[in-house]
Structures are given as C-alpha cells and as structure tokens.
Amino acid sequence: MEGGLLVLGIESTAHTIGFGIASSSGKILANVNYVYRPRDGGIHPREAAQHHSAAAPTGLSEALKEAGISPRDLDGVAFSAGPGMGPCLRVGATVARTLALRLGKPLVAVNHGVAHIEIGRLVTGCRDPVVLYVAGGNTLITAYMDRRYRIFGETLDIAAGNCLDVFGVKTGIGPMPAPEEYARRGEKFHPLPYRVKGMDVSFSGLLTAALRMLKDDVRLEDLCLSITETAYSMLTETLERALAFTEKREILLVGGLARSRRLKEMVDAMARLHGAEVYVIPPEYAGDNGAMIAWTGLLQLMVGQVTPIEQSRVRPRYRIDEAEAVWRERGL
Amino acid sequence: MIRIGAEAVVSKLEWNEFKLVSKHRVPKPYRMPELDKWIRERRTLHEAKIMVDLKKAGVPCPAIILMDRDDSTIYLQFIEGSELKKVLDSFPPKIIESIGRNLGEIVGKMHSSRVAHGDLTTSNIIIDEHGRLYLIDFGLSAVTDDLEELAVDVHLLDRSLESAHYPIRELFMKNFLRGYSSILGREFTLKILEKMKEIRRRGRYVEERRRRS
Structure with a gap:
C-alpha cells in the first residue's frame, strides 16, 4: 500500500472513458481506459456517452483492483470538467460527484488540456517546457x-x-x-x-x-x-x-499525435538549432486517459484547489488558460 | 546585423556607398528541402509584392531594390531614421498629435488596399529626420477582407502604446483615429473599434503572440 494521498481521476471528454489512480509519491497506481469506436466517421456524442455509462462500473472496479485499494482509501475524486463533448463529460462528472458525496471526500474539477501537460511533466521529468x-x-x-x-x-x-x-x-x-x-x-x-x-x-x-x-x-x-x-x-x-x-529550454509533446515518429524527428531537428531538450509523452499516456486526471487532481488537491459540488458543472469550452495552475507556483 | 527573427535575418550593408538592408529567410533543416524552399520563396515573393503594391497605393515603406528568389532574400532601401518606439516619448504634445494623425492616414491607406500588416507596433515604424513615417517588416502581412485582421493591427498598435508609451497613449490614439477615419470614414472606424473591443475581451495574450516575428 502506498503512503501519502491517493486520488481517483475520471476522464470522459470524448471517445475515452478512463479511470486512473495517482499517489502523492508521483506513482500512477492504475490506468484503465475504454475507447468508444464509432462504426463510421466521427464521434456521436450521445452514443459515446452511452458507451461511457455502460463501461463506467467495470472501469472503476478494475482501477481499484489494479491499484489494490478500496474506495475508502481515496483522498479525493477528480474528473475532467472540459473541454469536450457535453454528454460525454456529464458521465464522468456524475460518477465523480456520486463517489465524492458517498465517500465524503473532496471533488476536484480538472482541465483536460492541463492534465495532458501535467502527466507529461510527471512521466518525462521535464520541468518548465x-x-x-x-x-x-x-x-x-x-x-x-x-x-x-x-x-x-x-x-x-x-x-x-x-x-x-x-x-x-x-x-x-x-x-x-x-x-x-x-x-x-x-x-x-x-x-x-x-x-x-x-x-x-x-x-x-x-x-x-x-x-x-x-x-x-x-x-x-x-x-x-x-x-x-x-x-x-x-x-x-x-x-x-x-x-x-x-x-524556455524544454519542449514537451503531448496528445495523441505525439506518437508520430516523423513529427518527433522534425521537432528534434528544430530543437537542436536552439539547444533545447525534447520530451515526448510515452504512448500509454499519449491518448486521453484517467491517470492524467488523477495526477492533476492530486496536484490540485495538494494546493487546496477543490470544487464544491454546486460549482462542478461541466465546461465543454473550458480553455486551458482559464484554469489556474496554482501548484506550479509552489514548485510542484 | 539589425534583427534576427524566428524566420529571417535582417542585416545592413553597403553597396557602392549606397546603404541597403537585406532580409534573408533562412533555411530550416527540419523541413523537407523541397517544402522549405517553396515556403521561403513564396513568403519572400509575398512580402515583396505587398510592399510594391503598398508603395503604389501611397503607403510609405522601404523601396525594394532587388529580390534574390533563389536565396529567398530581398534587398531594401535603408531608411535613415529611428524606430518610433525609441523616440516617440521625447516629442512635445503638438508633434505627437501630428505623428498620430499621420500614422492614422498611412494605416488607413494600407487598410483601404486590403492589407493587414500583422505586426503593427511602434518598433515596426521608422521616423526620419524630416518627421516622415515608414512602415517596415511585412513578414506577417496579409491581403484580406476580414475586418478582424485589420482590427488586430489597430489593437496591436494600441497595445504597444499602452505598454511602452503609456502617458501619451490617449493623445496618440485619438489623433490616430482621426487620421484613420479621414481615409476610411467614421462608420468603418467605429466598426474597427467595436471589433477591437471584442478582441480585447477575448484577451488571450494576443499581443505576446504577435509581437515577435
């Protein structure tokens, strides 16, 4: 069992429903994700939301099992508040609110984009990219x-x-x-x-x-x-x-397209011109995932950035620059 | 060397006692050579074309002496003068009024030719010893029918006054807008002001993002 704080994170902005568990020692204890694959073309928000609702119970219990903890061990519940598709976001938010209320633990609303960056900083070790x-x-x-x-x-x-x-x-x-x-x-x-x-x-x-x-x-x-x-x-x-x-002296590539080998090659060549270091998110954290929400939720919890239930509405157009990254000031 | 930007190196040189400025778009090793050459050549052509068109429309900017297409370099007239940014604050109010109004007319003429400068700040305006103004650096310019792009010019100018010339900002902009509306009319100027408010409301470090070239 891990000491320190433990946070569960729920991701459901688009095609992925994910459950992750992070500890304050900087370890990801669980990262369980299910991806909805539309039969043709793009994502239908309502179909995706149905997929997420159906997958949520399994995802949650798998994540707890993977981490080897019980819900009572959690110190907070984080969810992806946006940006994303309304119907999808609401699935994750509803599960998070229910759990937080039931367990009597703080709820933490996380910006999805910020979470991609923070998991990148955690697993690659770059500081200020x-x-x-x-x-x-x-x-x-x-x-x-x-x-x-x-x-x-x-x-x-x-x-x-x-x-x-x-x-x-x-x-x-x-x-x-x-x-x-x-x-x-x-x-x-x-x-x-x-x-x-x-x-x-x-x-x-x-x-x-x-x-x-x-x-x-x-x-x-x-x-x-x-x-x-x-x-x-x-x-x-x-x-x-x-x-x-x-x-700055560091470059960090995050998001699904960070998997591209050719893009990495080009960024490397550019970075050499400026003496900058390039960091790339590893594949398991490149796409949307629960672990990134858990880790960012944990950072927020550590600086007291929690969300009262009545202010926990989802924000489909939540821009990355609307979220205050308070933990960065404290060197986290 | 005058400036090293993200994409071009600007240097001063002399040729038979004739002062010139060269603007060389440097190759980027990360792009495929074909693509790299195509981009640099296209941008050089674009910038040269805009400057030629503006000159015809009576907008003061350096004359193009020569263009080396293969090397993506343009050679420009060197304008003996100072960056407006460095001297503006030292002028008496009467002169500031007339510079503001004059710049308004110049930008008005540029906008009536459907050209947005893209990086209009007091560092990209030269004033010569006779008080004549010249616009420089059209690297981010565009031919456009989009009101927003034109409003961004005025917005960036206003922001550069706000950050670097705060005490005279109001006086300058008031006269700028007089000159601007004498060319484009009151109604159009009001539309630009409305658009500027909107840009400012969205406020997301637009100014920081555009300030370098």
Missing part, C-alpha cells in the same frame, strides 16, 4: 507563465489530428497512423496550403486541397507524404516561434 499539444480535437502551443498555461498559438479551425484522421478515413486507408505509414512510401512532394499566421495555424484548407488532389490522380502515397510533411512543418515552425519567444 513549451508544450505542443496535438490530438484529434486539439492543437495548441502553450507554456506556463504567470499562474497559467498561456496559449501562444492554436489552430484557427480544425485540429491537426482531425485533419490527418479525416484525410485517412476519406481516402479509405483509415485514420492515423495510416497516413504516416503510407507517407513513408511517398516519393514526390506536392505543395499544399501551408498556413501559419504568427504562431497560429490553420488546417482546413490543407485537408480540402489534399482531398481535391486525390481526384487528380496523384499517387496516394505521395499525397500522404505531402499532407503529413506540410502539417508537421507548420506545427514545428510555430513551436519554434514560441520557443524563441518564451526563451
């Missing part, structure tokens, strides 16, 4: 400054991961990592819309143009090469600008 957070639903560049994770750049339309996933699905090869795998057999690069405005990026024009080119008999492998190289270069360039501006 510029973060590239790239996933199916999110693309942003952020760094801690003056009590919050400030947004230095973001997508002006769709997320980078979404762009590549939709491209893969519409061309019939499937979502990521399929486009990147095909890209390895690509030979010829075709120019596609490269939209960087300051530190902001835009991907919808890239997706449309790439799909249009498909009809012009361009080899699919070449198109995969062109779209992935373009998207990753845009991300790396904006990240470079943020690094130069913030003068």
Whole structure:
C-alpha cells in the first residue's frame, strides 16, 4: 500500500472513458481506459456517452483492483470538467460527484488540456517546457507563465489530428497512423496550403486541397507524404516561434499525435538549432486517459484547489488558460 | 546585423556607398528541402509584392531594390531614421498629435488596399529626420477582407502604446483615429473599434503572440 494521498481521476471528454489512480509519491497506481469506436466517421456524442455509462462500473472496479485499494482509501475524486463533448463529460462528472458525496471526500474539477501537460511533466521529468499539444480535437502551443498555461498559438479551425484522421478515413486507408505509414512510401512532394499566421495555424484548407488532389490522380502515397510533411512543418515552425519567444529550454509533446515518429524527428531537428531538450509523452499516456486526471487532481488537491459540488458543472469550452495552475507556483 | 527573427535575418550593408538592408529567410533543416524552399520563396515573393503594391497605393515603406528568389532574400532601401518606439516619448504634445494623425492616414491607406500588416507596433515604424513615417517588416502581412485582421493591427498598435508609451497613449490614439477615419470614414472606424473591443475581451495574450516575428 502506498503512503501519502491517493486520488481517483475520471476522464470522459470524448471517445475515452478512463479511470486512473495517482499517489502523492508521483506513482500512477492504475490506468484503465475504454475507447468508444464509432462504426463510421466521427464521434456521436450521445452514443459515446452511452458507451461511457455502460463501461463506467467495470472501469472503476478494475482501477481499484489494479491499484489494490478500496474506495475508502481515496483522498479525493477528480474528473475532467472540459473541454469536450457535453454528454460525454456529464458521465464522468456524475460518477465523480456520486463517489465524492458517498465517500465524503473532496471533488476536484480538472482541465483536460492541463492534465495532458501535467502527466507529461510527471512521466518525462521535464520541468518548465513549451508544450505542443496535438490530438484529434486539439492543437495548441502553450507554456506556463504567470499562474497559467498561456496559449501562444492554436489552430484557427480544425485540429491537426482531425485533419490527418479525416484525410485517412476519406481516402479509405483509415485514420492515423495510416497516413504516416503510407507517407513513408511517398516519393514526390506536392505543395499544399501551408498556413501559419504568427504562431497560429490553420488546417482546413490543407485537408480540402489534399482531398481535391486525390481526384487528380496523384499517387496516394505521395499525397500522404505531402499532407503529413506540410502539417508537421507548420506545427514545428510555430513551436519554434514560441520557443524563441518564451526563451524556455524544454519542449514537451503531448496528445495523441505525439506518437508520430516523423513529427518527433522534425521537432528534434528544430530543437537542436536552439539547444533545447525534447520530451515526448510515452504512448500509454499519449491518448486521453484517467491517470492524467488523477495526477492533476492530486496536484490540485495538494494546493487546496477543490470544487464544491454546486460549482462542478461541466465546461465543454473550458480553455486551458482559464484554469489556474496554482501548484506550479509552489514548485510542484 | 539589425534583427534576427524566428524566420529571417535582417542585416545592413553597403553597396557602392549606397546603404541597403537585406532580409534573408533562412533555411530550416527540419523541413523537407523541397517544402522549405517553396515556403521561403513564396513568403519572400509575398512580402515583396505587398510592399510594391503598398508603395503604389501611397503607403510609405522601404523601396525594394532587388529580390534574390533563389536565396529567398530581398534587398531594401535603408531608411535613415529611428524606430518610433525609441523616440516617440521625447516629442512635445503638438508633434505627437501630428505623428498620430499621420500614422492614422498611412494605416488607413494600407487598410483601404486590403492589407493587414500583422505586426503593427511602434518598433515596426521608422521616423526620419524630416518627421516622415515608414512602415517596415511585412513578414506577417496579409491581403484580406476580414475586418478582424485589420482590427488586430489597430489593437496591436494600441497595445504597444499602452505598454511602452503609456502617458501619451490617449493623445496618440485619438489623433490616430482621426487620421484613420479621414481615409476610411467614421462608420468603418467605429466598426474597427467595436471589433477591437471584442478582441480585447477575448484577451488571450494576443499581443505576446504577435509581437515577435
């Protein structure tokens, strides 16, 4: 049994329902996640919510079993308050409120984006990075400054991961990592819309143009090469600008797209120019997961950032810079 | 060397006693060479084209002397003068009023040509010994019909006054808006002000994100 504080974290912003348990010694004791896979195309929020409701009881008991603890050992219950899909978020929030009330333990509302960063800091050991957070639903560049994770750049339309996933699905090869795998057999690069405005990026024009080119008999492998190289270069360039501006020495890649080998390669090459260190979230924590909510909830609990039940409404548009990262001030 | 930005190196040089400024977009080793060359070339062309168009529209900016497309470098007229940022506070109120109004007219003309500067701060404005103003650094500029992009220009200018020239901000901006609306009209200027309020409300470090190039 672990000493110190123990927090249960529940993630349910989109396609994943996850239960994680973290201890104040910095250990993740459990990380149990179930992913809803839509039969076609994107996520249907209500179907996903039904999947989450059905999976929740098993997930919870599996996580407790994995950690070898009973609910009574918990010191707090954290949940992902947003951003995400309302119906999905409400599943996690409802379970969390019920547990917190039943156990008489504090409830902790966690920002999903902040949680991706904090689990990244925990498992990679970096301290004060510029973060590239790239996933199916999110693309942003952020760094801690003056009590919050400030947004230095973001997508002006769709997320980078979404762009590549939709491209893969519409061309019939499937979502990521399929486009990147095909890209390895690509030979010829075709120019596609490269939209960087300051530190902001835009991907919808890239997706449309790439799909249009498909009809012009361009080899699919070449198109995969062109779209992935373009998207990753845009991300790396904006990240470079943020690094130069913030003068930080560390880069952290988090979110589902952090699994990309080619993106990592590019970021490494950029970091060498600036003498910066690159850290990448390991695969088991790259996608949405319960452990990241548990760990961030624990940090919040340690600095007394808890949430009264009556203020625990979910926040589908909860921006990362709306959450105060109080623990960072205390060196956590 | 004058400036090293994230994407370009700006240096001063002399050629037959003629002073020039070169702006070289440096290769990025992390991009595929084809893509890298294409981006640098396209941005160089874009910046040069915007400056040529603005010059025609009567917006004072450095003249383009030469463009080396293969090297993604443009050679510009060197303007003998100072960054407005460094000297603005030292002027008497009457002069500040007239600089404000004059800049308003210049930005008004630029916006009527549908060009948003993208990084309009007092460090990107040069004032020469005759008090003439020049806009520089069009690296983030865009041709646009989006009111927001134009409003961002005025917003960034206002923010740069707020942070670096606080005591004269009001006087300057009041006259700036006079000059601006003399070119674009009262109604359009009010729309810009409305948009600026909205940008400010959203306030998310926009200024920090745009201040470097």
